[in-house]
Amino acid sequence: xxxxxxxxxxxxxxxxxxxxxxxxxxxxxxxxxxxxxxxxxxxxxxxxxxxxxxxxxxxxxxxxxxxxxxxxxxxxxxxxxxxxxxxxxxxxxxxxxxxxxxxxxxxxxxxxxxxxxxxxxxxxxxxxxxxxxxxxxxxxxxxxxxxxxxxxxxxxxxxxxxxxxxxxxxxxxxxxxxxxxxxxxxxxxxxxxxxxxxxxxxxxxxxxxxxxxxxxxxxxxxxxxxxxxxxxxxxxxxxxxxxxxxxxxxxxxxxxxxxxxxxxxxxxxxxxxxxxxxxxxxxxxxxxxxxxxxxxxxxxxxxxxxxxxxxxxxxxxxxxxxxxxxxxxxxxxxxxxxxxxxxxxxxxxxxxxxxxxxxxxxxxxxxxxxxxxxxxxxxxxxxxxxxxxxxxxxxxxxxxxxxxxxxxxxxxxxxxxxxxxxxxxxxxxxxxxxxxxxxxxxxxxxxxxxxxxxxxxxxxxxxxxxxxxxxxxxxxxxxxxxxxxxxxxxxxxxxxxxxxxxxxxxxxxxxxxxxxxxxxxxxxxxxxxxxxxxxxxxxxxxxxxxxxxxxxxxxxxxxxxxxxxxxxx
Amino acid sequence: xxxxxxxxxxxxxxxxxxxxxxxxxxxxxxxxxxxxxxxxxxxxxxxxxxxxxxxxxxxxxxxxxxxxxxxxxxxxxxxxxxxxxxxxxxxxxxxxxxxxxxxxxxxxxxxxxxxxxxxxxxxxxxxxxxxxxxxxxxxxxxxxxxxxxxxxxxxxxxxxxxxxxxxxxxxxxxxxxxxxxxxxxxxxxxxxxxxxx
Ligand code: HEM
Ligand SMILES: [Cu+2]
Numbered sequence: 203x204x205x206x207x208x209x210x211x212x213x214x215x216x217x218x219x220x221x222x223x224x225x226x227x228x229x230x231x232x233x234x235x236x237x238x239x240x241x242x243x244x245x246x247x248x249x250x251x252x253x254x255x256x257x258x259x260x261x262x263x264x265x266x267x268x269x270x271x272x273x274x275x276x277x278x279x280x281x282x283x284x285x286x287x288x289x290x291x292x293x294x295x296x297x298x299x300x301x302x303x304x305x306x307x308x309x310x311x312x313x314x315x316x317x318x319x320x321x322x323x324x325x326x327x328x329x330x331x332x333x334x335x336x337x338x339x340x341x342x343x344x345x346x347x348x349x350x351x352x353x354x355x356x357x358x359x360x361x362x363x364x365x366x367x368x369x370x371x372x373x374x375x376x377x378x379x380x381x382x383x384x385x386x387x388x389x390x391x392x393x394x395x396x397x398x399x400x401x402x403x404x405x406x407x408x409x410x411x412x413x414x415x416x417x418x419x420x421x422x423x424x425x426x427x428x429x430x431x432x433x434x435x436x437x438x439x440x441x442x443x444x445x446x447x448x449x450x451x452x453x454x455x456x457x458x459x460x461x462x463x464x465x466x467x468x469x470x471x472x473x474x475x476x477x478x479x480x481x482x483x484x485x486x487x488x489x490x491x492x493x494x495x496x497x498x499x500x501x502x503x504x505x506x507x508x509x510x511x512x513x514x515x516x517x518x519x520x521x522x523x524x525x526x527x528x529x530x531x532x533x534x535x536x537x538x539x540x541x542x543x544x545x546x547x548x549x550x551x552x553x554x555x556x557x558x559x560x561x562x563x564x565x566x567x568x569x570x571x572x573x574x575x576x577x578x579x580x581x582x583x584x585x586x587x588x589x590x591x592x593x594x595x596x597x598x599x600x601x602x603x604x605x606x607x608x609x610x611x612x613x614x615x616x617x618x619x620x621x622x623x624x625x626x627x628x629x630x631x632x633x634x635x636x637x638x639x640x641x642x643x644x645x646x647x648x649x650x651x652x653x654x655x656x657x658x659x660x661x662x663x664x665x666x667x668x669x670x671x672x673x674x675x676x677x678x679x680x681x682x683x684x685x686x687x688x689x690x691x692x693x694x695x696x697x698x699x700x701x702x703x704x705x706x707x708x709x710x711x712x713x714x715x716x717x718x719x720x721x722x723x724x725x726x727x728x729x730x731x732x733x734x735x736x737x738x739x740x741x742x743x744x745x746x747x748x749x750x751x752x753x754x755x756x757x758x759x760x761x762x763x764x765x766x767x768x769x770x771x
Numbered sequence: 772x773x774x775x776x777x778x779x780x781x782x783x784x785x786x787x788x789x790x791x792x793x794x795x796x797x798x799x800x801x802x803x804x805x806x807x808x809x810x811x812x813x814x815x816x817x818x819x820x821x822x823x824x825x826x827x828x829x830x831x832x833x834x835x836x837x838x839x840x841x842x843x844x845x846x847x848x849x850x851x852x853x854x855x856x857x858x859x860x861x862x863x864x865x866x867x868x869x870x871x872x873x874x875x876x877x878x879x880x881x882x883x884x885x886x887x888x889x890x891x892x893x894x895x896x897x898x899x900x901x902x903x904x905x906x907x908x909x910x911x912x913x914x915x916x917x918x919x920x921x922x923x924x925x926x927x928x929x930x931x932x933x934x935x936x937x938x939x940x941x942x943x944x945x946x947x948x949x950x951x952x953x954x955x956x957x958x959x960x961x962x963x964x965x966x967x968x
Pocket of ligand 1: 234237277278280281282284285289344345346347475602606609610614652666667668692695
């Protein structure tokens with residue numbers, strides 16, 4: 203096969219998974235660099251950025267000092283890129299594409315061509331989003347939530363954002379259809395529902411979330427697009443004044459309509475970010491504790507319940523919008539209920555560690571760190587779910603701290619764990635463990651120095667999305683010094699990731715070769731095929747004969763009994 | 772192991788072949804898409820002190836005609852599939868052609884409706900009723916156009932599959948038919964909501 207057919211327009215799920223992985227990682231890095239620029243401005247408001255400050259041109263950073271507009275653009279694009287172009291494509295599409303067919307014993311995804319199309323749409327959408335920076339007025343600047351009326355009247359970058367969004371949504375929809383169909387239809391013989399690895403369950407639930415939650419945002423994006431280009435006023439109320447001038451539109455629209463449509467996606471979306479991460483972590487913990495996961499079935503039921511509930515909690519993002527106490531109470535109750543299944547899953551994983559002889563490799567370190575970090579993220583969410591407490595906390599740095607604990611030391615650590623763990627599957631070589639430790643420990647420390655102070659700042663009342671980092675407000679003075687701590691930790695964190703990038707590239711060519719297709723002595727089906735697997739995956743037909751995590755079965759010769767091993771007798 | 776299983780025949784425990792599950796999933800997403808726009812309609816209407824009566828601005832006879840045309844097309848698309856089941860490709864193509872004809876008639880009628888509105892100075896920006904009317908019907912018309920593209924493929928180059936893999940081709944017609952029924956069904960909702968209520 204020619205190069206372009208094999209690597210660019212491939213229909214092989216593994217290549218597409220890698221395409222998603224590489225593209226997603228580049229976007230993640232871009233989004234991270236944007237926040238680093240912003241962190242300079244937050245720590246040292248209106249001081250010129252040393253060295254690279256002048257590279258951005260007079261429009262964005264005159265004299266190396268970031269303009270407020272540019273700050274807003276970076277903020278909105280950081281959020282958008284991280285969520286829609288970084289994490290979702292990585293945890294769902296990249297890991298899912300590579301692993302789901304392998305773990306269920308399938309030769310490929312159910313619709314390989316569709317799979318290629320979803321990647322292409324994602325790529326186009328992502329590039330389009332970035333093009334926003336080069337149109338007059340710059341990129342979208344109304345936050346990743348694009349609340350109207352601000353977003354309706356923002357410069358043209360917002361239109362670019364919306365069109366990019368429609369591409370991304372369609373890409374996710376096709377991917378979700380593909381994943382669900384694959385999991386339903388292509389399970390190998392004997393791979394019953396209760397023998398599915400937990401990661402596959404997580405992907406299945408995530409697929410349904412994407413499938414059913416994303417279309418309303420597509421509808422909302424279409425409406426906002428029309429507001430902007432066709433002059434409709436779906437989101438523009440009557441009597442709106444902009445800069446002292448009455449707006450020349452029909453009016454009669456509702457700004458809250460957007461918020462409802464947005465958060466109807468937005469809340470399930472946060473589970474899209476976290477469920478696959480839980481799946482990854484479960485696989486790695488199961489493998490490295492060398493004993494069965496505690497409460498596998500309970501975890502499965504929990505994750506399904508979590509999926510259902512995530513559709514009826516969205517308005518906890520809208521307590522301050524005057525919805526009225528009855529509605530607030532409903533969403534407050536559902537929000538408290540949805541925390542139960544998450545706690546169940548986390549608890550099951552913690553209990554699994556009990557009495558285990560744990561193998562502390564780098565993958566496991568990241569997976570272990572995920573547990574308390576996600577725990578902090580989840581627990582700090584409870585006050586936000588209570589409408590009374592949220593009145594104080596809404597739109598402060600506390601919120602930023604809360605959800606970053608979920609996605610940054612949470613999901614991103616799971617991503618790292620997954621990369622260290624499945625690297626031998628993909629390349630046939632292991633990643634370097636020393637470099638791995640050098641990556642893990644500083645990242646772990648920095649993450650907490652970045653996000654814990656944000657919780658403190660938020661509790662003290664410091665607002666988010668402030669260009670000067672809040673330094674012009676008297677209320678923020680007692681917590682202002684944390685800005686510097688956070689930013690320095692973020693810069694170090696950035697530097698530490700170079701170790702990781704180096705490790706990946708170095709290990710690809712020089713890493714220790716594995717001699718066995720199953721280097722971690724794991725039980726799930728992805729290790730039954732060659733590492734790396736060829737087109738079509740398995741050399742001989744596979745089947746599942748047992749549950750996914752049969753470690754240390756009494757009487758068995760070894761401490762692991764793979765799913766593909768036939769029952770004796 | 773290379774070929775993907777269940778592309779043609781049903782998987783025993785799910786009772787579906789891959790594409791059929793795929794199209795049902797796709798349609799469930801479509802339900803959410805149109806559902807969100809219908810909800811927007813409801814919310815905007817509740818919030819408006821003077822929402823116009825659909826009949827006062829829109830042309831009910833033309834829309835009734837279109838309803839009949841679309842329902843007819845749903846019948847012909849089923850007949851196309853049934854003909855294939857009876858191994859009659861020619862008749863299948865005829866019925867698909869009729870379905871496409873109906874689709875074209877629908878779009879032409881819609882074109883005249885739209886131009887009449889524009890001629891009277893009624894644009895999406897005029898008020899939110901017209902805004903949501905143009906959005907919903909426009910999106911629906913795009914779906915009709917999508918159906919035309921799919922069907923012309925199936926009549927044209929796609930029909931070669933009949934010789935190599937007749938069962939799979941029959942499945943394709945069935946799946947396309949399911950999509951077409953959905954497009955119909957959306958209109959059955961749009962018609963009363965926009966024109967009559
Ligand atoms: C360690 C890396 C990261 C750092 C240092 C960081 C830092 C920040 C900061 C300081 C803000 C607030 C900006 C402001 O309010 O003006 C922010 C906003 C945000 N971040 Fe991150 N972040 C990181 C990673 C991530 C990741 C992985 C995600 C993935 C979901 C993410 C998603 C968001 C979102 C959605 C917002 C809100 C944007 C908005 O206000 O519209 N961030 N981040
Ligand atoms: Cu939420």
